[in-house]
Amino acid sequence: MVKYIYKILLLSLIFFINITYGSPKIEKNMQGKLPSSAKNKINTSKSTAVFYGPNLPTDILSQYGRIIVESGNVKAEELAALKANNSSVFAYVSIGEVSPSRPWFKHIKDEWILGDNKVWDSKVMDLASPGWQDFILNSVVTPLWDKGYRGLFLDTMDSFYLFAKDPEEQKRQTIALTKLLQRIHQRYPDIRFISNRGFEVLSSIGNQLEAVVAESLYASWDNGKKIYKKTSANDQEWLRNKLNSIKKKASVDIIIIDYVELGKHKEAKETAEKIMNEGFIPWVSIPSLDLAGVGSIEPKINTYLLLFDSKTETNNPLQLKKYQELVNKTKDKIIKTHDIRSGMPLGHMGGRYKSILSALPYKEQSKTYKDWVKKQIEEGVTLNMLTPEAAIPSKK
Numbered sequence: 001m002v003k004y005i006y007k008i009l010l011l012s013l014i015f016f017i018n019i020t021y022g023s024p025k026i027e028k029n030m031q032g033k034l035p036s037s038a039k040n041k042i043n044t045s046k047s048t049a050v051f052y053g054p055n056l057p058t059d060i061l062s063q064y065g066r067i068i069v070e071s072g073n074v075k076a077e078e079l080a081a082l083k084a085n086n087s088s089v090f091a092y093v094s095i096g097e098v099s100p101s102r103p104w105f106k107h108i109k110d111e112w113i114l115g116d117n118k119v120w121d122s123k124v125m126d127l128a129s130p131g132w133q134d135f136i137l138n139s140v141v142t143p144l145w146d147k148g149y150r151g152l153f154l155d156t157m158d159s160f161y162l163f164a165k166d167p168e169e170q171k172r173q174t175i176a177l178t179k180l181l182q183r184i185h186q187r188y189p190d191i192r193f194i195s196n197r198g199f200e201v202l203s204s205i206g207n208q209l210e211a212v213v214a215e216s217l218y219a220s221w222d223n224g225k226k227i228y229k230k231t232s233a234n235d236q237e238w239l240r241n242k243l244n245s246i247k248k249k250a251s252v253d254i255i256i257i258d259y260v261e262l263g264k265h266k267e268a269k270e271t272a273e274k275i276m277n278e279g280f281i282p283w284v285s286i287p288s289l290d291l292a293g294v295g296s297i298e299p300k301i302n303t304y305l306l307l308f309d310s311k312t313e314t315n316n317p318l319q320l321k322k323y324q325e326l327v328n329k330t331k332d333k334i335i336k337t338h339d340i341r342s343g344m345p346l347g348h349m350g351g352r353y354k355s356i357l358s359a360l361p362y363k364e365q366s367k368t369y370k371d372w373v374k375k376q377i378e379e380g381v382t383l384n385m386l387t388p389e390a391a392i393p394s395k396k
Contacts, residue, residue, distance in 0.1 A: 042281050042296035048211070048255050050283050052092070053290025057352040059334075060292045062087050063299040066211075068153045068194065071144060072103075079148055090151035090194055091144045095136065095177070096159035097122040104139060114163040124159045128176035133183065141184055141191075150190060153213070154181075157198040157205075178204045194255070199242060206250030213255045214243060217280070219271050221259040221287040228261045240278065247279075254280040259287055262350065263380035268294045292351030303334045305349065307358040310339045340365075344372040348379065355382040361389040 045065040051057075052070040058081035061067050067082055071091040074082075082089050098108055099122045112132040114124045125132050141152065160173040185191060185208065194211040195202070202212065217239055220231050231239075243254045256275045260268040268284040272294045275282035285293035292299075336353075338345050340360070349356060356376060360369070362385070373392060376383060385391045 044297055046253055046281055047295055047297045048281050048283055049295055050289050055347050057292045058082050059303055060299050088151050089149055090153040091149040092153045094156045095154050096125055096156035124162055127160055127173045133180050137183055145188055151192040153194045155196040158200045174201050174204050177201055181205055181208050202246055209252050211253035211255050212246055215257045217256045218274055219258040219260050256280045257283045260284050262286055265380055291348045301354045303353055305353045305356045306335050306337045307340055308337055309360055310341050349376055349381045350379050355384045357384050357386055359386040359390050362392055
């Protein structure tokens with residue numbers, strides 16, 4: 001067993017020397033260089049990443065100026081890591097709707113509700129309800145502030161239009177929304193706001209925002225048909241004009257989230273470049289927003305994921321720790337290890353690791369392992385097998 005681990009060590013060190021000094025054919029990943037025409041158009045402090053999933057790739061995301069997250073999926077140590085490089089972290093907050101999946105859904109009172117959004121299986125809230133305003137401030141925003149968040153990503157601000165058809169009622173809801181943001185800001189003067197669209201209410205709250213997010217300028221996701229598609233020229237023109245008008249009137253940054261299929265790295269980069277050429281801040285990802293996608297910067301990726309099997313490779317955890325420490329010192333490269341006895345790594349690996357390493361004999365591995373490896377290949381992730389036995393058989 002010990003000989004086997006040292007064999008991996010030797011081959012790994014050779015691998016690292018090769019990639020450091022020019023070994024051939026190391027594939028570029030999703031975070032490869034953007035075309036030169038798009039470089040330096042967006043201030044680094046305004047670069048923005050959006051990641052809603054758990055197990056955040058904090059080393060990648062923390063290189064962005066702003067990071068939008070789903071706070072329920074973020075551990076305390078992950079939030080600290082995201083903020084380590086002075087990045088600003090914005091927590092998702094649904095202002096106008098509540099999903100039954102929220103842990104505090106049971107505390108919602110009927111008198112705060114305008115009606116049901118059957119498309120998303122959520123409750124549309126009455127922004128003018130004093131009880132709902134107090135709940136947002138005291139039970140949603142204050143806990144986020146206490147956890148260390150200093151920014152909010154405000155969603156569903158205009159959902160009341162589903163039920164408020166009368167102009168006077170619409171005006172009442174808009175005034176209430178403005179009042180709610182003012183109350184939040186009065187309690188926490190340093191808090192920052194980014195909104196998700198809300199075009200109908202921006203004339204009232206635009207001066208309180210630093211950025212506005214819009215989706216699908218060039219590349220979109222059809223949730224009904226479950227397909228990726230290009231937006232039409234007419235839709236692009238309408239959204240472009242709307243966003244440029246907002247930018248001029250409200251002096252806010254415009255962030256565009258577009259959706260490109262996994263594995264189509266070149267298309268994702270080209271889409272980000274087109275967005276930057278419009279003067280907007282890009283984030284190109286997948287609909288679940290749990291991928292380290294393509295933005296306006298080129299984050300440095302120097303982390304590798306090493307798969308190992310604690311049952312077959314070694315019974316001495318200290319030996320593996322020494323191995324990891326030694327390799328970590330090699331030219332600032334970092335190796336994270338994952339024991340496949342705990343299951344295969346979860347989430348999308350693209351944009352998260354420079355490469356995935358394995359010396360596990362392929363033919364001896366389980367179907368779960370082989371399916372996972374196949375999935376990485378389909379998603380365009382770079383794999384480096386460190387022994388001939390670990391090599392993936394070529395298709396005949």
